[in-house]
Amino acid sequence: MTFSETFKPMTPLKDTGTCRFDYPEVFVLILTVVLRAIYYDFRSISMALLVIITLPSLMILIYNYRRQTSFWTSNIVIILLSVVIGSLQCCTVISISLAALIGVRIILSRPENHLRLLSVSVVTIIVFYYVSIVLDANSMGFDEGLLPLIVMVASLGVILYQFWRIYQEYIGYKASAHKAGGRLSTMVSVINKLTRFVPPQIWEPIVKSDSPVSVSNKRAKITIMFSDIVGFTELSDSLSSDNLSDILNTYMHCMTSIADKHGAVLDKFIGDGMVCFFGEPNSRGSRQDALDCVAMAIDMRREMRTLRQKWRLMGFEGLYIRIGITTGYCHVGNFGSNSRLSYTIIGKEANLASRLESCAGKDQILVSESTYDYICHNYECEHVAAFCLKGIDEKVDAWQVLDPSASTGHLSKWVDHTLPGFNLHLNFKDMKDNDYQDIRARLNFALERIEQEEEKVVKSIAAESKREDANRK
Numbered sequence: 073m074t075f076s077e078t079f080k081p082m083t084p085l086k087d088t089g090t091c092r093f094d095y096p097e098v099f100v101l102i103l104t105v106v107l108r109a110i111y112y113d114f115r116s117i118s119m120a121l122l123v124i125i126t127l128p129s130l131m132i133l134i135y136n137y138r139r140q141t142s143f144w145t146s147n148i149v150i151i152l153l154s155v156v157i158g159s160l161q162c163c164t165v166i167s168i169s170l171a172a173l174i175g176v177r178i179i180l181s182r183p184e185n186h187l188r189l190l191s192v193s194v195v196t197i198i199v200f201y202y203v204s205i206v207l208d209a210n211s212m213g214f215d216e217g218l219l220p221l222i223v224m225v226a227s228l229g230v231i232l233y234q235f236w237r238i239y240q241e242y243i244g245y246k247a248s249a250h251k252a253g254g255r256l257s258t259m260v261s262v263i264n265k266l267t268r269f270v271p272p273q274i275w276e277p278i279v280k281s282d283s284p285v286s287v288s289n290k291r292a293k294i295t296i297m298f299s300d301i302v303g304f305t306e307l308s309d310s311l312s313s314d315n316l317s318d319i320l321n322t323y324m325h326c327m328t329s330i331a332d333k334h335g336a337v338l339d340k341f342i343g344d345g346m347v348c349f350f351g352e353p354n355s356r357g358s359r360q361d362a363l364d365c366v367a368m369a370i371d372m373r374r375e376m377r378t379l380r381q382k383w384r385l386m387g388f389e390g391l392y393i394r395i396g397i398t399t400g401y402c403h404v405g406n407f408g409s410n411s412r413l414s415y416t417i418i419g420k421e422a423n424l425a426s427r428l429e430s431c432a433g434k435d436q437i438l439v440s441e442s443t444y445d446y447i448c449h450n451y452e453c454e455h456v457a458a459f460c461l462k463g464i465d466e467k468v469d470a471w472q473v474l475d476p477s478a479s480t481g482h483l484s485k486w487v488d489h490t491l492p493g494f495n496l497h498l499n500f501k502d503m504k505d506n507d508y509q510d511i512r513a514r515l516n517f518a519l520e521r522i523e524q525e526e527e528k529v530v531k532s533i534a535a536e537s538k539r540e541d542a543n544r545k
Contacts, residue, residue, distance in 0.1 A: 158200025165220035169227035289405025298429035300345030334368040362446035381495035396428030398440035427461040437473040
């Protein structure tokens with residue numbers, strides 16, 4: 073069963089399997105004119121009214137059986153009710169009973185039709201009232217006896233039936249809405265899970281615009297980054313599967329958070345490596361895309377230092393990241409088939425970024441000449457070498473992006489220093505105004521602890537010296 077079959081939309085309820093008739097007022101109409109004809113011994117006027125009302129009523133019974141209501145059918149029913157009220161010269165009990173049926177029918181119609189139906193009813197009553205007076209000036213005593221009571225009871229029964237049917241439909245729609253709400257909640261839960269496998273830059277426009285998805289791609293200038301952990305394959309041979317998965321998941325979580333912060337499209341994970349790119353579907357310009365990519369790579373390298381300190385405490389040494397970046401034209405878009413698509417990049421520049429990453433050393437960020445031209449005015453870079461890369465005919469010049477915190481020409485936004493048992497990592501860009509006091513307090517506490525430990529070391533050295541002097545004597 074496919075996903076669309078599982079979560080197909082709910083359709084409106086239809087009582088296609090049960091007998092229903094939406095115009096029970098017709099039965100009251102027929103009953104009223106039949107009783108009137110009997111009451112007046114089938115006089116010509118009564119028989120004329122019987123024919124005028126019965127024939128359209130029977131047509132409505134036949135044509136509208138198990139069909140949806142419509143404005144014109146409701147209009148005809150209201151006209152017939154109004155004709156009877158007017159022709160009876162507005163007999164009190166019967167007129168009130170039939171007027172109640174008209175009111176119910178107007179209420180059940182669409183709001184925009186209420187005024188039109190009411191106007192038709194009033195005009196029809198007035199016209200047939202005067203027609204009835206002209207044809208028979210004598211007052212009709214139809215308010216006497218059991219006949220008005222029968223009509224009133226029948227009208228009341230129809231009104232109760234209409235409201236009972238509305239209540240049943242309400243219960244049905246409520247159950248349907250509850251079921252649809254449950255399906256919708258399940259669908260949202262499933263979609264939330266599935267979106268974790270797709271970059272937000274891809275699925276958000278699809279959800280917002282409900283645009284069709286097909287095999288399509290285009291040529292665009294993008295900046296691509298490949299990264300992985302140096303020596304992770306060798307390390308995996310000496311680690312248990314639990315430790316290996318814990319290290320890899322922690323690394324991927326931190327790198328993904330940085331990629332999301334910088335607005336990168338996280339294309340895929342390849343073992344311990346990852347592929348990100350800037351420029352599609354939301355480009356800020358080729359130069360800014362390159363700057364954003366390099367800024368992300370620097371943040372990843374700095375975050376790796378923090379992770380390395382945590383892993384060192386767990387007994388895992390020497391975990392470093394290496395990164396390759398290039399800028400150029402690639403084909404980007406949906407590749408695959410109509411049943412399975414992947415939003416990715418294909419082209420020579422993607423291969424170049426992968427080759428640069430494999431040439432990088434520990435904690436190195438290597439960029440190609442095309443990327444260097446965009447970032448050289450913002451980041452200090454150092455030419456490394458001209459590499460002969462597999463699958464590329466000409467030599468490729470590569471530059472190493474230096475850490476801005478190592479620059480002495482301006483105040484850095486980062487402070488990083490790592491020693492065995494010591495890791496200082498300050499990111500002034502992310503600090504808030506109310507954080508400085510707390511940071512200062514923690515640094516002062518750390519300094520006090522260092523002084524205490526230093527005093528212990530000095531006292532220990534002094535005591536050791538005294539013991540050596542005593543031994544000499």
